[in-house]
Amino acid sequence: MFKGVLLDLDGVVYVDDYLIEGALSTIQWLNAHHYAVRFITNTSTKTRNQLIESLQRLEIPALEEQVFSAVQAAESWLEAQSITRVAPLVSDSVRLSLSERFEIDEMSPEVVLIGDIGDLWCYDILNRAFHWLMAGAKLVCIHRNRYWLTGGEFALDIGAFVAALEYAAGVKAVVIGKPSTEFFHEACRSMVLPPEDVLVVGDDIEADVGGAQLSGCTGVLVETGKYDAAQVERSSIRPYRQIASIADLPELLDSSSSDDS
Template sequence: MRMARCYRSPGTVAIARPATSCLRSSPVLASRGVPGKPRFMEKWVRSLRGVVLDLDGTVYDDGDLIDGAGDATAAVRAVGLGLKFATNTSRHPCGTLIERLRRQDVYAAPDDVFTAPRAAAAWLLDSGMTRISLHVSPMTVEESTRFAIDEQQPEAVMAGDLGDDWTVERLNRVFPHVMGGAQLLEIQKNRYWKHGDTLCLDAGPFVAAIEYATATTVVVAGKPSAEFFGAAAAPLTSSPPNSSSSVTICKRTCAGPSPWEPERLS
């Protein structure tokens, strides 16, 4: 069963729930008549400054808004909590995702959506790298326009979801770059994703092949990198130095513990 995990950061407790129950059982919604666990939730919500939501499988599924997600996001904002969206998708640029949310009556400002391609670009800038070999969907090339495309001596190889364009020929183009010292930068490390009723390989297995062949360690910009969620939550955590407030992160996973079983995070 597809689950949505809720991570509380800082802290060590994670609660796994079915895809929409992170929202339906939310303390934010308990006051709006949505079934929840009010005593636990009221105390929980008082400690929060904001919520970070994954998109695919949490807010919408295969492009369609999940039942209750629109009301839930509105309720989060209504009680004064900050709300950000974080997604691993490397097939669509940020602007397209914002328009998709708005078409489904989910409000999102331009800086409310944090994507893995943007996290990858930020990592390159922080590392002082400007020359890259780029392997991403044509629709997300615009996220990397600050960098020079160099297929001779790139400083880094940026790889994302390419669908059927992940071929042996492409792997053999990436391989010598990494063997030559280029940093392998993976936008996200998803193993697979669901398209309609079909499970499809994502970028993870292909980049893992390069990682194995070159005996190198890939840098992951998106999920499951903790830095990715930290960067997405950063705008929500600007609280006074002595504040103990935290941010909750809800994301999709494919399996998890029972709905009320706490899980300790490392």
Template sequence: MPDPAAVPPRAVFFDIEGTLLHDGACLEGAAEAVSAVRGAGLAVRFLTNITARLPAAIARALTDHGIEAHAGEVLTAASACAASLRRRPGCRVHLLVDHAVEPLFEGLPRDDHAPHVVVLGDIGARFTFAALDQAFQMLQRGAELWALSRNPFWFNDGRRQLDVGAFVAALEAAAGCTAIVCGKPTIPFFQAALDSVALAPDEVLMVGDDISTDVAGAANAGLACCLVGTGKCTPAHMAQAQTQGVTVLPSVAALPDFLRQGFPALDRPRQFH
């Protein structure tokens, strides 16, 4: 029986890796779940901390896997970062980001000596001592450090590999600064996604597999959220989420049924720990 207090969502925000795709393949029922959300007249957004690809390329990859997606529906940490920097008149930047996403920053003046902002993404083998020490010099001259994510590692071919967050920690330790993180779980990132659908937090459901970025981020921004048991989610994460009023679904394939039940008993825990 539907919960009389429940309000149906008007949009669903999906995480991608671990929620819709995993290890290069589409998760069972993912395409159908996104279709069902669209079919019910809800807006769809894809919120990802992937730092090395453009929204259009991410939408294409989803479509190649049978999941309908459009470039304008994809929000990445890099696109949110570039949008924020553009709102600062005259902001000069030093970019340490994957070459593929550099076009997002087009038009922003570059400064490789004393920029206002150093933008740090995952640059893999380009994380050299020289590049990091140059960034450190800029931070000492007063630049802010903006990071596309704080993930210290990511899963590559089944093994954990160092990610941008490790190098953020290195620069923070040396410069005595605290990075501004652009992607999930920050509230401005979720706010940008809400702005793109012109909805309030309590009108949107976030669906993701990562308790620290998807669930905590959405909850702290006031969104309802579902944790799916695919990807990074562990039994301990499920138990933690349930304790704090987050709905746990075995996978995104269970989402259509969940929505058909009238969005039952969906708490919006704020200040998720």
């Protein structure tokens, strides 16, 4: 019987600034049935406070400790590794957050931190990062997603830029967010639950479902957000269940509880 649920945000709870139908009622149902809930995300352009504000605007009840982001995990990882000097390729808000805890060093950084900078990606920026890596900096990425959904269309995500830097500099990036097992395990620890008691709901067969399975959690795939049937067909990863949307989650949990009883 599942006791905790990790809900991916973008593509499961909302898309862009629009709440997915059934998301609010499902979250209310989870709370009423005493499931531990965490909202997890690879979003690399927003701080945790910004994510909480976004949820509040959508009238999603979320406490600070329930929001677990890859940006937050990256900051924790840097501190755990005693990193002090960082060259961040991230949004302005994330850069500001980093500057409160680390020295922003674009001369001789210990770490090159890759997040999303949108349309600012260009040869000059990648080449600058390449030189930092060749000088000995470690490559760390907030996530390495292949693509994301925006404005109803798929768009290239930072995984392609991470792969380019790995290839050029001959290094291997440290991946902080999904599908990192440590990311999922930290979210489970925050609920004081073992992974086998936790259900992960996501729209990405690789990062969400694959990461969940590698971490010992159970992965459910929704057919919203950036769900792509062709990619799922090509993948060797098979979810525990595949549902149309988050609106179908209460029925799934009810049926799994009945099976266990």
